[in-house]
Amino acid sequence: MSTASRVVRRLEEVPFLESRDASLLFVLPGLFVFSTFMLFPVLYLVGISFTDAAPSNLFAGEGVFSVMTFGEATFVGLQNYIDVLTDPEFWNSFGVTWLFVATSIVLKLCLSLGVALVVTNDRVRGRRLMRSFIILPMGLPAIFTITVWRGIFSSAEFGLVNQVLGTFGAESVAWLSTRWPAFFAYNVTEMWLSYPFMVIITVSALQDVPEELHEAATVDGAGLVSRFFHVTLPSIKRPVLFASILTAAASFQQFLIPFVFNQGGPARANELIVVYGYREALSFSEYGRGGAVSLIAVVFIGAFMWINVKRGKLADGVSDE
């Protein structure tokens, strides 16, 4: 205890700190570790995006600090950014990414709300057990699930989806080698990957809706549909909004689905922005360009989260005590 109180006394000597600010010490380690591993690479990436770095020149120099000073890569100013921003492939990837965010969030919301309403319905017996099973996909490693879905959407005639289509007499679809079917496959997989998280949050929100509100609405003659829109929805709005923002941000950064399915193909048409940056950097060995793309992605996701957190007032709630 004596060390702690000595620290507190020290803190009081710093002009703009008070003794209660010692609690900051609890938060600093986490903040420090996070910044080292996140902000540092960001700064490095900013540096690299102004050079023509590639594996051949970046790791060419000798000594510990040569990588830090970007090896023998030369400074090219804004060239990478100009290249990227005038490249139609970048804009295609940018557009596809936002489209993916929009479509997948609608699908995820509909599915999870539906599932959550079913597994909290009073009429359904064995709700607890069903809820346990329904969140199982969350325990499966993403890389496994995505490879399995690749098998399901296999373009071959024997892929599961094509077999199901076949039993209804429809033609086989070359899912992964045509653009929009592949995009559809991404959406379905993304939906399946993230519904457990959304369902858990929605279910706990639904359970917090006071029973009296429903009873009062029923007494007033509200039907099932109007009760959903006027009682249930307003009470679960906040948690569900929060979950949607989180999964929307996750969709924006989706990497594994396009990468495992068809490397963002066919012919780079469906490269979501993170895949685009990754491929520029590691498949085509253009570290500088890849860095520029990644930074642009970082800026956009940052802005997206910032707007949502501000507009959705997610950071208050607790800060206003």
Place this chain on the structure above:
Amino acid sequence: MSLLSGIVRKLTEDAKNILAVPVETARDVTYTVEAVRSGKVSPKEPLKTVGATAGALVMVLALLFPVYWILQAALSGSGASLYSANGISLFPEDPTLQAFVWVLGDIIVPGYSIAFNVPLTDVALVFDTPQVTLLDASTYGIDRPSDFKHFLWNSVTVAIPTVIIAMCLIVPASYALSRREFIFRRKILFLYVLLTQVGGGLGIALLIGLYAIYVQFGVNDSKLALSVYYAATAVPFNTWLLKTYMDGIPVSYEEAAVVDGAPPWRVVTEVIIPLSTAGLATVFIFTFLTGWTEFVVAQTLLGTDNYTLPVGLYSLVDEYSIPWARFSAFALTFATPIMLVYLFAQRYIEGGLSFSGMEG
């Protein structure tokens, strides 16, 4: 310790409940049938219940079909592919556990000799423990089993440090953010919310920078360095989650403890920690899973010798053909423990993710 025994008690309760389900259902059914027969309840009501339950069951089965499909592939033997020419079959034709044997390989507890020197004499007692063969892969016709155990060891040595480091960073921070008022508190909270979802995905965007830095410090093949990285990415989301959970604990409990004369550290160990079990369990599982299932960064940074389970799993996949039976058996062996944890920890996860501090 009380925390642990509490968990054990709840688990046994869960197990009992699950075992009691068929009995309860049977009793319910007979009761309802009686009531309908004697005309106390209109037959419409139970029919509605049965219909709703059946509908819900169909939905659950449809959602979980991919899991079942993969289990079936794993059971269908080593030469199987997922695609059969004669339509979808719901059951494998000749179920075999061969693929699982391939995954597990030999499980042999080697014999040890244990020697005791009897003090003050030259006599030594030597015990030889017998070699215990639990599973010998070669008897099932498998000569080269997978490296599963090697990958498993790597994953464990990555995931456990991840959890320890992350918990040390997260728990004090969430307590301070939830209960104390200090300089920059709101700013840090805002930053964390902003960064909640950024960890994993941006890791890929930042991969080039991360890779260069790791190579420069010579830790690109170090499992510990990887766990520190995972712990770091887990900080914002989990701190925010646990803080929101702690906000739901009424302050009056702490005030009561303070009035009773408890020093601050006892307030934390006796009030806050026991009351936030659900939140802690959720954070524990989430941080564990970060290390257990992450793929892209692990693949980029680790060498073949240090591959973790997800990387090892994906290394089975060829560009054009996937050995489905082995792949699925490998993945299921790897995922089953996590799924079991999910099944039993479900009530904690639901409680932990409820964002109870966030009012509508």
